[in-house]
Amino acid sequence: MKTQEQNKILPADGYIKFQCKHTHAVWNSEALPVTAAFMARFEEADAFRTEVFDQGFIGIYENGIGYGNLSFRYGENFVITASATGGARELGIDGYTFVNKVELSQNTVHSLGPLPASSETMSHAGVYLESPLANYVLHIHNNLLFNILKEKNALSTSANIAYGTVEMAEAIRTIVKRNLSEAIIVMHGHEEGILIYGMSLAHLKSQLVFLCQEAKNELCAQCKKGGHNG
Numbered sequence: 001m002k003t004q005e006q007n008k009i010l011p012a013d014g015y016i017k018f019q020c021k022h023t024h025a026v027w028n029s030e031a032l033p034v035t036a037a038f039m040a041r042f043e044e045a046d047a048f049r050t051e052v053f054d055q056g057f058i059g060i061y062e063n064g065i066g067y068g069n070l071s072f073r074y075g076e077n078f079v080i081t082a083s084a085t086g087g088a089r090e091l092g093i094d095g096y097t098f099v100n101k102v103e104l105s106q107n108t109v110h111s112l113g114p115l116p117a118s119s120e121t122m123s124h125a126g127v128y129l130e131s132p133l134a135n136y137v138l139h140i141h142n143n144l145l146f147n148i149l150k151e152k153n154a155l156s157t158s159a160n161i162a163y164g165t166v167e168m169a170e171a172i173r174t175i176v177k178r179n180l181s182e183a184i185i186v187m188h189g190h191e192e193g194i195l196i197y198g199m200s201l202a203h204l205k206s207q208l209v210f211l212c213q214e215a216k217n218e219l220c221a222q223c224k225k226g227g228h229n230g
């Protein structure tokens, strides 16, 4: 779904705004052991990420900044796509990082893995900190859906809250508190940014199908309008 216009200012992304306490570690090593059950869950999530990439909801802008990220719960913690991975269609386990602690009051993320955690880790943390039911969080970018959701007064974080900040995590927590199992949130202060979370990957998939249908309806409505005028 390509909605990027020429010469427009691209959404800011990619710059890590929290204190990143990252320890380098290799997956399936003593520092970061994995079980067969974990790998099965990971592979399902990673395959989903590739689907989302193919839909254009995760990707890279012309300025080389990647966008879009995915995480899944791992016990009390979560695993998230690493920073600057938006441009890669297939990631594999080395494109993910284990987030073992998030201290909102200190604006600090502790992680362990081959690469530092996504610049949007704070937003994902907001969901996991607030809801024991949420198992997957997906952050996507899409201009058309961003505008549709704004127009429909979807759940949202306010325009003065930037991506990747403690303020964003707190605003998300406030929404999650009232919507423990699933929601779609439009991030007004983060151009094109949408956050989707749910209990299962199937949940997320169905929410994406719903969003794509909304986008198609909007495009059809625009076509019809164009038809009348033309």
Ligand SMILES: [Zn+2]
Residues within 6 Å of the ligand: 013, 067, 068, 120, 139, 140, 141, 163, 190, 193
């Ligand atoms: Zn973003």
